Amino acid sequence: MLKPLLRSRLEAMLSILTGSSRTKKAQSKGKLVGFAVLMILSLFSLSTLFFNIFDSIGGIFQMAGLGWLYFAFTAVLSFGIMLVGNVFAAKAQLYEARDNDLLLSMPVRPFHILLSRLFLLLVLALVLMLPVAIPAVLCWPGKLSAAGWISFLLIFLLVLPLLNLVISSFLGWLLHLASTRAKNKSLITLLLSLGFLGIYMYFSFRMNSMISDLAADPSGLERSLGSAAPLVWMGRAIAEGKLLGLIPLVLAALVLFALCLWLLSRTFIQTATDRRGAAKRRYVERTAQGLSPDRALLRHELARLWASPAYMLNGALGSFFLLIGAVVLLIKGKSLTGMPEWPFLAQILQPLLIVGLCWMAATTFLTAPSISLEGRCLWLPKSLPLSSWEILRAKLRLHMIIALPPLAIVSVAAALVLGYRGALLALLLITPLVCGVFSGLFGLFENLRHPNFNWINETQAVKSGASVLITMFGGWGVVAVPLIVALIWGDKLSVETIGFVFLGVMVLLCALLYLWLRKKGPRVFEEL
Amino acid sequence: MLYIDHLTKAYGQKKAVDDLSLHIAPGEIYGFIGHNGAGKTTTLKSCAGILRFDAGEIRIDGQDLKTNPLECKRRIAYLPDNPDMYEYMSGIRFLNFIGDIFRVEPTVRRERIHKYAEMLGIQDDLAQPISAFSHGMKQKLALVAAWIHEPRLILMDEPFVGLDPKAAHLLKELMHEHCDKGGAIFFSTHVLDVAEKLCDKVAIIKEGRLIASGSMDEVKGNASLEDVFLELEDDHA
Numbered sequence: 001m002l003k004p005l006l007r008s009r010l011e012a013m014l015s016i017l018t019g020s021s022r023t024k025k026a027q028s029k030g031k032l033v034g035f036a037v038l039m040i041l042s043l044f045s046l047s048t049l050f051f052n053i054f055d056s057i058g059g060i061f062q063m064a065g066l067g068w069l070y071f072a073f074t075a076v077l078s079f080g081i082m083l084v085g086n087v088f089a090a091k092a093q094l095y096e097a098r099d100n101d102l103l104l105s106m107p108v109r110p111f112h113i114l115l116s117r118l119f120l121l122l123v124l125a126l127v128l129m130l131p132v133a134i135p136a137v138l139c140w141p142g143k144l145s146a147a148g149w150i151s152f153l154l155i156f157l158l159v160l161p162l163l164n165l166v167i168s169s170f171l172g173w174l175l176h177l178a179s180t181r182a183k184n185k186s187l188i189t190l191l192l193s194l195g196f197l198g199i200y201m202y203f204s205f206r207m208n209s210m211i212s213d214l215a216a217d218p219s220g221l222e223r224s225l226g227s228a229a230p231l232v233w234m235g236r237a238i239a240e241g242k243l244l245g246l247i248p249l250v251l252a253a254l255v256l257f258a259l260c261l262w263l264l265s266r267t268f269i270q271t272a273t274d275r276r277g278a279a280k281r282r283y284v285e286r287t288a289q290g291l292s293p294d295r296a297l298l299r300h301e302l303a304r305l306w307a308s309p310a311y312m313l314n315g316a317l318g319s320f321f322l323l324i325g326a327v328v329l330l331i332k333g334k335s336l337t338g339m340p341e342w343p344f345l346a347q348i349l350q351p352l353l354i355v356g357l358c359w360m361a362a363t364t365f366l367t368a369p370s371i372s373l374e375g376r377c378l379w380l381p382k383s384l385p386l387s388s389w390e391i392l393r394a395k396l397r398l399h400m401i402i403a404l405p406p407l408a409i410v411s412v413a414a415a416l417v418l419g420y421r422g423a424l425l426a427l428l429l430i431t432p433l434v435c436g437v438f439s440g441l442f443g444l445f446e447n448l449r450h451p452n453f454n455w456i457n458e459t460q461a462v463k464s465g466a467s468v469l470i471t472m473f474g475g476w477g478v479v480a481v482p483l484i485v486a487l488i489w490g491d492k493l494s495v496e497t498i499g500f501v502f503l504g505v506m507v508l509l510c511a512l513l514y515l516w517l518r519k520k521g522p523r524v525f526e527e528l
Numbered sequence: 529m530l531y532i533d534h535l536t537k538a539y540g541q542k543k544a545v546d547d548l549s550l551h552i553a554p555g556e557i558y559g560f561i562g563h564n565g566a567g568k569t570t571t572l573k574s575c576a577g578i579l580r581f582d583a584g585e586i587r588i589d590g591q592d593l594k595t596n597p598l599e600c601k602r603r604i605a606y607l608p609d610n611p612d613m614y615e616y617m618s619g620i621r622f623l624n625f626i627g628d629i630f631r632v633e634p635t636v637r638r639e640r641i642h643k644y645a646e647m648l649g650i651q652d653d654l655a656q657p658i659s660a661f662s663h664g665m666k667q668k669l670a671l672v673a674a675w676i677h678e679p680r681l682i683l684m685d686e687p688f689v690g691l692d693p694k695a696a697h698l699l700k701e702l703m704h705e706h707c708d709k710g711g712a713i714f715f716s717t718h719v720l721d722v723a724e725k726l727c728d729k730v731a732i733i734k735e736g737r738l739i740a741s742g743s744m745d746e747v748k749g750n751a752s753l754e755d756v757f758l759e760l761e762d763d764h765a
């Protein structure tokens with residue numbers, strides 16, 4: 001029974017990624033190719049990022065005779081990325097999957113259900129790790145011996161993924177415990193998630209300076225990592241072909257994974273069927289304040305957002321960062337204007353910040369999964385005396401309420417701190433808001449075209465639906481257009497001209513999307 | 529109250545409902561029976577305005593569903609076979625949401641919630657999130673939500689599934705009470721004994737087509753509804 005389970009996991013993942021879950025029919029070849037290209041492009045851009053990093057440090061490490069450190073650093077980096085990507089997937093797949101009851105009632109060994117879920121996590125871990133490991137080995141200027149290659153494959157295809165499964169299963173369990181037993185589940189899950197994200201962002205933002213420090217003085221890293229024997233063994237096994245050093249690591253990974261598997265299989269049924277929640281609250285009768293249908297719908301959308309940390313983190317991450325950005329700008333903004341070592345940057349700072357804000361606007365896309373999130377409850381709004389436009393408008397309003405105020409606050413903060421004047425001031429105050437409106441309209445448009453109601457865990461709807469991916473990448477792509485135009489025709493066109501043409505195009509796109517949603521959107525919604 | 533005339537609904541090439549006509553008068557409890565996949569749910573969903581239909585006409589309390597869907601929906605309540613509701617809401621918040629959408633005045637809403645939730649035994653649980661409700665409790669919550677705006681017509685898809693015997697008995701009482709006040713009920717069921725005792729009229733559907741309809745006596749005569757149903761199924765095989 002294991003094979004069908006594995007196949008169903010992979011099919012579910014592919015159908016979500018390719019958007020075929022809407023029609024329950026095979027996706028057309030053209031669309032499949034389109035989605036495949038999108039996925040490959042995403043992985044390629046991630047690989048390019050790491051290629052640049054490894055390219056800048058590879059030669060220095062080789063010259064310093066610190067090949068082991070180079071590969072130990074690669075291992076740490078890829079392990080970190082696997083962990084960040086897999087912890088929440090482990091929580092969703094191992095402990096909170098909605099199809100556990102169904103599968104447990106079938107003549108399937110619980111151990112096989114568990115294995116199929118771990119298999120999916122393993123595939124995800126490998127997908128996340130490859131964009132780091134492959135550029136690292138390609139950028140290494142030295143030549144790896146046969147033993148080095150064997151070590152590389154053993155470490156990146158076996159040791160690290162297995163250890164990652166062990167740790168992400170444990171951390172996923174902790175998150176699951178915190179989110180199910182606590183009174184305010186959403187808040188706790190949100191704080192924990194933001195904590196993880198904060199650590200990730202800290203390292204991401206410091207990446208450049210860390211790489212510079214590494215290139216200038218690899219001995220600092222040597223001192224930090226040199227005391228961790230397993231990292232030294234890993235690094236030496238690849239760089240120097242000392243295969244024997246890997247034996248304890250491979251054994252440790254296998255034993256730890258076997259232990260984890262044993263623990264999970266012993267507790268799987270209990271965990272999968274555990275319905276304990278917070279203490280029961282007794283209803284105290286009181287008269288509610290009546291709301292108009294419009295306000296009731298908006299309140300319902302806000303309640304859905306607040307109840308789902310995954311929705312908040314994926315759909316409204318840009319708004320979180322914008323609020324932090326406003327504070328940072330007010331405190332440290334002046335230092336950006338006076339950078340004698342970067343005169344060019346100071347010159348383009350103002351238009352660049354407008355583009356940055358537009359990019360952040362495209363990072364908030366609450367409408368993109370909003371229809372998919374109705375899931376099995378879609379019958380409810382459809383059976384109520386509400387027009388389809390009222391239902392769609394409530395989703396748009398939620399997006400505008402969450403996305404636009406932070407954009408306005410940062411724009412005003414930037415105007416105050418960085419001394420925008422004239423045309424650029426107008427562009428700063430208007431363009432990011434228009435991009436925010438565009439993101440909401442485009443997300444809703446895409447979700448009407450690519451809804452996914454077959455999700456098992458809502459994380460699938462908010463994270464990996466076709467509408468979410470298209471809205472996110474599409475939004476970023478649109479914002480990149482003025483940058484590309486400036487790079488190509490910057491000498492012929494002024495920044496203000498490019499800005500206003502871009503603004504005009506965005507307003508036009510918003511108008512077209514609004515008209516489509518107003519005229520055709522309700523009809524499409526009714527057909528779902 | 530409910531007038532269905534030549535209703536046709538197809539999924540691709542397959543006709544789920546084919547030229548179906550029914551008329552339900554005020555005060556009637558109308559049972560709708562048929563095997564799985566016969567077209568009961570599609571008919572009920574079409575009447576509730578959830579599904580668009582391809583041909584025919586549906587009128588609710590004199591209002592045309594196609595041209596005036598909101599007026600029709602204000603007069604009805606629909607209960608699906610699987611009461612999926614917003615799990616992140618508490619029971620009371622869900623009921624207040626429904627009350628807001630139907631513009632039920634807060635004090636009236638409170639009285640009705642109290643009456644029906646108390647009757648069905650879920651009053652104390654209303655502060656709990658719906659995700660913590662059992663299937664039966666969700667079914668009861670959906671029933672309270674259906675009655676909160678005192679609809680003229682109640683459409684129910686397998687309403688007795690998941691209910692405990694006491695709740696099933698109470699539901700039958702509620703159905704009678706509703707029809708005594710001039711309302712009407714159209715519901716599907718596989719429990720033929722219940723349909724036989726409860727319904728004033730019954731319709732039997734097979735492969736999307738109506739094969740028998742009328743008062744209970746007209747349809748079953750002296751036989752049991754189960755015998756008539758099985759016989760008709762065989763005759764139209």
